[in-house]
Amino acid sequence: xxxxxxxxxxxxxxxxxLALHRRSDAAFEKxxxxxxxxxxMATLARGNALTQRELAQRMTSDPSTVRAMLVLxxxxxxxxxxxxPTDSRARTVALTVSGRxxxxxxxxxxxxxxxxxxxxxPPTESQALIGFLRRVANTLNAMHPTPSAxxxxxxxxxSLNTSLDPVSDRT
Amino acid sequence: xxxxxxxxxxxxxxxxxLALHRRSDAAFEKxxxxxxxxxxMATLARGNALTQRELAQRMTSDPSTVRAMLVLxxxxxxxxxxxxPTDSRARTVALTVSGRxxxxxxxxxxxxxxxxxxxxxPPTESQALIGFLRRVANTLNAMHPTPSAxxxxxxxxxSLNTSLDPVSDRT
DNA sequence: TTTCGATCGTGCGTATACATACGAATTTTG
DNA sequence: CAAAATTCGTATGTATACGCACGATCGAAA
Numbered sequence: 001x002x003x004x005x006x007x008x009x010x011x012x013x014x015x016x017x018l019a020l021h022r023r024s025d026a027a028f029e030k031x032x033x034x035x036x037x038x039x040x041m042a043t044l045a046r047g048n049a050l051t052q053r054e055l056a057q058r059m060t061s062d063p064s065t066v067r068a069m070l071v072l073x074x075x076x077x078x079x080x081x082x083x084x085p086t087d088s089r090a091r092t093v094a095l096t097v098s099g100r101x102x103x104x105x106x107x108x109x110x111x112x113x114x115x116x117x118x119x120x121x122p123p124t125e126s127q128a129l130i131g132f133l134r135r136v137a138n139t140l141n142a143m144h145p146t147p148s149a150x151x152x153x154x155x156x157x158x159s160l161n162t163s164l165d166p167v168s169d170r171t
Numbered sequence: 172x173x174x175x176x177x178x179x180x181x182x183x184x185x186x187x188x189l190a191l192h193r194r195s196d197a198a199f200e201k202x203x204x205x206x207x208x209x210x211x212m213a214t215l216a217r218g219n220a221l222t223q224r225e226l227a228q229r230m231t232s233d234p235s236t237v238r239a240m241l242v243l244x245x246x247x248x249x250x251x252x253x254x255x256p257t258d259s260r261a262r263t264v265a266l267t268v269s270g271r272x273x274x275x276x277x278x279x280x281x282x283x284x285x286x287x288x289x290x291x292x293p294p295t296e297s298q299a300l301i302g303f304l305r306r307v308a309n310t311l312n313a314m315h316p317t318p319s320a321x322x323x324x325x326x327x328x329x330s331l332n333t334s335l336d337p338v339s340d341r342t
Numbered sequence: 343t344t345t346c347g348a349t350c351g352t353g354c355g356t357a358t359a360c361a362t363a364c365g366a367a368t369t370t371t372g
Numbered sequence: 373c374a375a376a377a378t379t380c381g382t383a384t385g386t387a388t389a390c391g392c393a394c395g396a397t398c399g400a401a402a
Contacts, residue, residue, distance in 0.1 A: 006285045007213065009297060010191055012304035014210065015231045017188035018389085019311040020181055025390080036358060039185065042178065053380065060186045062360050067381070069358080089367045089380040113311070114177045120310035121303055126180060132292055132300045133183035139291035140190040140284070189359085196360080207388060224350065236389050238352070243387080260350040260397045 013136075020113070027110050031102065032076070036061075038110070040069055041078065041095060041103045048094045051084065055093055060137075078102055184307075191284070198281050202273065203247070207232075209281065211240055212249065212266060212274045219265045222255065226264055231308075249273055 024035035033041075043058050044050065050058070056066040070093060073079040078099035084090035095103065118126050195206035204212075214229050215221065221229070227237040241264060244250040249270035255261035266274065289297050 006282075006289075008301050009288055009304075010195075010285065011210075012301045012308070013184075013188055013191060016304040016308040016311075017184055018231050019308040020184060022390080023311045024181075034357065039182075051380080060189050061358085063381075064361085064383085065357095065359050067383095072357080084380090087368070087380080091381070111177075114181065116310050117180055117307050118177075120306040125299075125303065128296075129300065129303045130179050130183045132296065133180075133187040135291040136288050137183070137187040137190040139287050140187075140194045193360080205387065222350080232388090233390050234351075235353085235391085236387095239388075255350090258350080258398070262351070 020117070023113050024110060027113060028106055031106060031109065033102070033106060037069060037073060038103075038106050040066065040073070041099060041106070044079070044093060044095045045100065045103050049092045050094075051090045052081075052093055053090070073099070191288070194284050195281060198284060199277055202277060202280065204273070204277060208240060208244060209274075209277050211237065211244070212270060212277070215250070215264060215266045216271065216274050220263045221265075222261045223252075223264055224261070244270070 021035050024038065028034060028038055039059055039061075040055070043055060047054075047058070052066055052070065053063055056063045059066065070079055070081065074081065077096055080094050080096050080099075081091045082094070084092050121129060192206050195209065199205060199209055210230055210232075211226070214226060218225075218229070223237055223241065224234055227234045230237065241250055241252065245252065248267055251265050251267050251270075252262045253265070255263050292300060
């Protein structure tokens with residue numbers, strides 16, 4: 001009767017993510033930024049001067065994808081790449097001043113989306129949902145030989161105040 | 172203290188989806204099929220002879236994206252497009268015999284992934300997670316002017332036996 | 343019935359996601 | 373210290389995801 005189809009969970013996950021992605025793209029469109037570029041900037045806002053590799057890992061994304069994104073963001077002057085101080089293969093990535101300002105705007109512009117998402121859930125359950133999602137991601141990554149991918153979700157990734165919110169921190 | 176960051180939910184959703192997508196791509200690689208093509212085939216397996224438009228809606232995807240996918244799947248002989256019986260603008264899409272057989276293989280090949288996902292959750296909670304994800308998707312879609320997108324998630328979309336599982340139905 | 347707006351599929355352009363291969367530089371090994 | 377294995381970023385190719393504009397057709401309203 002209620003034998004849930006096995007594919008319900010993957011399909012629901014897909015539908016939810018695509019909906020989020022579309023909404024985000026729409027919200028950022030007038031700023032000339034995409035949803036994924038926002039994720040990248042958010043990652044940099046949290047930990048600046050990362051290696052492209054580190055950046056890709058924290059974004060759960062691919063190095064070559066990240067490179068393409070960086071090229072575009074660099075053109076807009078939102079991001080800056082410098083040679084790594086000790087490793088001359090690597091390049092460090094950082095938000096420019098303009099990039100930080102832009103990110104603050106984007107953060108505000110996307111506030112509605114975050115609020116809506118949370119409002120769709122019983123207030124108690126948002127943490128549970130987050131936990132489930134992380135467990136799912138960790139489980140799926142654990143089997144796949146993506147190196148150290150499972151570390152990234154569960155750990156706060158060092159640093160004390162890793163708050164992403166650039167507005168409440170504001171001066 | 173435990174003031175959850177507002178971006179945790181979106182980020183966790185993204186990480187979980189990308190992990191699922193990667194795992195699926197890896198599982199289907201040896202069959203020459205992608206994760207998204209599997210979704211398309213699954214949608215057809217459930218309701219054949221759909222319009223490209225209907226297909227796109229049920230997949231929570233874009234018509235022009237679906238078209239590109241259909242072209243590729245047609246080359247592989249897995250899918251077949253015919254002119255619509257009454258509407259000469261439209262084309263109906265259906266799995267070929269070969270497509271159905273391939274889909275059965277893919278279903279088996281991806282069984283592990285579905286099982287792993289469920290195993291990552293407390294057994295009682297999988298339905299809850301699915302419900303949350305659907306609510307999130309519906310909420311996000313409801314605001315965005317994507318026509319009738321919110322209908323797609325909650326409804327079984329007609330038909331009696333809409334089971335996706337092609338194996339237990341077999342013969 | 344004629345016209346006109348809505349809808350279907352197509353084609354084109356941009357951005358992502360990822361694999362793979364490559365050169366350059368670093369680290370490890372013997 | 374020198375050779376080998378690894379790592380970093382880059383470049384290329386394929387498949388999505390989506391917006392937009394286009395021609396063809398349908399359907400409704402005049």
